[in-house]
Amino acid sequence: MKIKEEQSTLVFRYVAIVILILGSVACLFPFLLILSASLTNNDSIIRDGYHLIPKEFSWAGYRTVFRFPEQVMRAYGITVFSTVVGTLLGLFLMTMAGYVLQCKDFKYRNFFSFVIYFTTLFGGGLVPWYILMTKYLGLMDTYTVLIYPGLMTPFLIILMKNFIRSAVPDEMIESAKIDGANDFLIYYRIVLQLSMPGIATVGLFLALQYWNDWFTTSLFINDTKLFQLQFYLYNMINAADSISKLGAGSGVNVAGDIPTESTKMAMAIIVTGPILFLYPFVQRYFVKGLTIGAVKG
Amino acid sequence: MAVTTNTAIKTNSAINANKKRGLLHELVTNRILFLMLFPTIAFFLINSYTPMVGIYYAFVQFDFNSSLFNSPFVGLQNFEFLWKSGKLVQLTLNTLGYNAAFILLGNVLAIFLAILVSELQGKWFKKITQSVLFLPYFISFVILSVIVYNMFNYERGFLNTVLKGLGAQPVDIYSKPGAWIFLIIIFYLWKHLGYSMVIYLAAITGISDEYYEAAKIDGANIFQRIWNITIPMLKTTFVVLLLFALGSIMKGQFELFYQMIGNNGLLYDTTDILDTYVFRSLKVTFDVGLATAAGVYQSIFGFVLIMTVNWIIRKINSEYALF
Numbered sequence: 001m002k003i004k005e006e007q008s009t010l011v012f013r014y015v016a017i018v019i020l021i022l023g024s025v026a027c028l029f030p031f032l033l034i035l036s037a038s039l040t041n042n043d044s045i046i047r048d049g050y051h052l053i054p055k056e057f058s059w060a061g062y063r064t065v066f067r068f069p070e071q072v073m074r075a076y077g078i079t080v081f082s083t084v085v086g087t088l089l090g091l092f093l094m095t096m097a098g099y100v101l102q103c104k105d106f107k108y109r110n111f112f113s114f115v116i117y118f119t120t121l122f123g124g125g126l127v128p129w130y131i132l133m134t135k136y137l138g139l140m141d142t143y144t145v146l147i148y149p150g151l152m153t154p155f156l157i158i159l160m161k162n163f164i165r166s167a168v169p170d171e172m173i174e175s176a177k178i179d180g181a182n183d184f185l186i187y188y189r190i191v192l193q194l195s196m197p198g199i200a201t202v203g204l205f206l207a208l209q210y211w212n213d214w215f216t217t218s219l220f221i222n223d224t225k226l227f228q229l230q231f232y233l234y235n236m237i238n239a240a241d242s243i244s245k246l247g248a249g250s251g252v253n254v255a256g257d258i259p260t261e262s263t264k265m266a267m268a269i270i271v272t273g274p275i276l277f278l279y280p281f282v283q284r285y286f287v288k289g290l291t292i293g294a295v296k297g
Numbered sequence: 298m299a300v301t302t303n304t305a306i307k308t309n310s311a312i313n314a315n316k317k318r319g320l321l322h323e324l325v326t327n328r329i330l331f332l333m334l335f336p337t338i339a340f341f342l343i344n345s346y347t348p349m350v351g352i353y354y355a356f357v358q359f360d361f362n363s364s365l366f367n368s369p370f371v372g373l374q375n376f377e378f379l380w381k382s383g384k385l386v387q388l389t390l391n392t393l394g395y396n397a398a399f400i401l402l403g404n405v406l407a408i409f410l411a412i413l414v415s416e417l418q419g420k421w422f423k424k425i426t427q428s429v430l431f432l433p434y435f436i437s438f439v440i441l442s443v444i445v446y447n448m449f450n451y452e453r454g455f456l457n458t459v460l461k462g463l464g465a466q467p468v469d470i471y472s473k474p475g476a477w478i479f480l481i482i483i484f485y486l487w488k489h490l491g492y493s494m495v496i497y498l499a500a501i502t503g504i505s506d507e508y509y510e511a512a513k514i515d516g517a518n519i520f521q522r523i524w525n526i527t528i529p530m531l532k533t534t535f536v537v538l539l540l541f542a543l544g545s546i547m548k549g550q551f552e553l554f555y556q557m558i559g560n561n562g563l564l565y566d567t568t569d570i571l572d573t574y575v576f577r578s579l580k581v582t583f584d585v586g587l588a589t590a591a592g593v594y595q596s597i598f599g600f601v602l603i604m605t606v607n608w609i610i611r612k613i614n615s616e617y618a619l620f
Contacts, residue, residue, distance in 0.1 A: 009519045016413040017422075023410065024429040027487065030444040033455055037447060049458035050447050097337035100330045107323050112334060117620070119345035120544060122600045125592025126575050127585060128351020129344070135361065152340055183329040212437035215552065219580070234439045237446065238559065261453065268443040275435050283428055283435075290492070291499035 038266040042259030061262030079229035082146040083210040090151040090206050091199060098160030099187045116154050145220045150209055156202050163198025164191055201289030204282050233271045237264050355593045359585040375590035392570040396549050399485050400542045407493035408531060412523055415501045431491035442556035474567040485553055500534040501527060536617050543606055547599030571595045
């Protein structure tokens with residue numbers, strides 16, 4: 001009886017391992033394809049197509065990207081800037097909101113929570129928002145538009161609220177109040193210190209959202225100097241002439257000898273690099289965030 | 298008698314005064330809390346509530362140079378155009394259909410994977426699998442479009458490279474609208490399964506070991522334990538996630554569709570959803586009236602749908618209701 005049970009468990013585990021290995025391969029495979037293509041000689045790609053292993057190895061794709069580094073570095077700069085500023089500012093505002101919305105002696109906390117939540121149920125749609133941003137707020141081609149729309153989301157505010165509620169004991173806030181601390185002081189000295197893991201999680205969600213944003217540029221930016229990194233890549237892949245314009249302005253005519261295919265793939269690797277590099281260190285914070293978010297629904 | 302009425306009136310008016318003072322009183326005593334919350338509320342008022350006024354754009358002839366309420370009122374003309382374009386039914390069905398597939402397949406497969414991972418022994422293998430499956434969630438949709446291009450490009454794509462290598466005919470997927478239904482769902486799952494799996498894995502970790510121990514003593518095998526303990530215990534998480542997803546069933550994964558399909562008109566029949574239609578009407582064909590009307594239709598239809606679903610759930614089991 002016992003042996004039989006163990007056998008079925010063993011069989012189950014072997015099957016599970018096989019399925020999970022296949023799943024993992026499916027998750028990694030596309031990255032390998034891009035990495036390999038970025039390291040392949042362009043003529044070889046055009047002749048033989050993309051392969052999993054480079055047929056003729058070459059650094060030409062990367063060399064082209066960095067031959068005229070101004071544009072890429074500029075797009076990198078824009079994205080780093082909006083990621084850092086947006087994440088810090090968004091965190092500051094959302095931690096405050098999260099603290100206030102979980103305060104038990106704040107009478108209107110449910111009302112304001114609903115005001116925020118309701119925006120996920122109903123909205124004016126894309127066009128009225130677009131007109132508001134461009135015509136009435138005049139945010140076309142500004143740094144502000146790269147940061148402002150992404151500052152807060154209802155989901156992250158609720159997540160923050162739940163984090164603070166579970167991390168900061170009520171008695172601690174009460175005793176600080178008896179000692180005469182005002183709410184901002186309590187927030188600044190106690191709440192921020194105690195909810196650091198939660199802040200890290202929300203901050204990483206926010207940073208990821210800013211880093212991966214291309215949509216804002218596609219709506220509100222015409223000035224190539226303000227292109228976000230992701231949109232720069234998007235533009236490179238979709239606008240056929242954008243690669244041949246790489247050297248424009250430098251007086252060098254490079255249109256003829258640019259390895260278009262491998263350059264696209266090299267660019268993709270350069271854009272994703274920081275995420276892949278940081279991923280092993282930060283992913284546990286996301287797991288933590290999802291775990292708490294899931295408990296509360 | 299007269300005295301008691303008098304005092305009653307007095308207390309009443311005192312209570313009324315207190316009630317009236319409520320908001321003002323709150324504003325004064327909790328002024329710091331209000332100040333701390335103010336930027337957030339201002340953000341949502343400007344960013345989410347002001348555009349609701351702009352719904353009126355759907356009822357006027359749009360002109361960028363004149364203000365909203367000076368534009369000529371055209372009644373339901375924009376909606377008439379939208380209806381006459383003949384795409385509304387297809388767009389609605391696509392949006393609902395894809396979302397239903399995303400929600401159902403996404404959750405069922407995530408539960409399946411979470412159970413597999415949770416039943417494994419090796420700690421490092423568990424961790425690595427979880428990390429690898431979660432990885433695609435972190436990359437941008439632009440990179441996803443690079444992947445799709447790399448795999449399915451007709452001349453150079455990996456798929457055709459393999460087919461040619463095997464001596465088979467290359468296929469032009471970009472002229473096969475039917476294939477994209479599967480591709481979009483597959484890439485959605487590729488990107489999101491890891492995310493939902495982590496949530497279910499957390500729920501499984503929360504199940505007490507005692508249940509499993511007791512079942513083992515009773516001689517239940519691994520399949521019986523999963524079927525009779527794990528799956529029933531995941532029901533709450535499943536229902537919560539399902540209902541949460543239903544809230545956005547009329548909005549859908551704009552970035553996924555737009556990056557995979559772009560402006561490839563050949564594929565619209567099977568891959569166009571309301572979000573992409575609105576975006577294209579605004580940024581590609583510049584038909585603001587039509588775009589607003591489609592957006593309003595999407596918002597209202599979605600809102601009615603959520604309210605109905607929530608009302609039904611409240612009737613069945615109010616614990617699961619969204620609000």
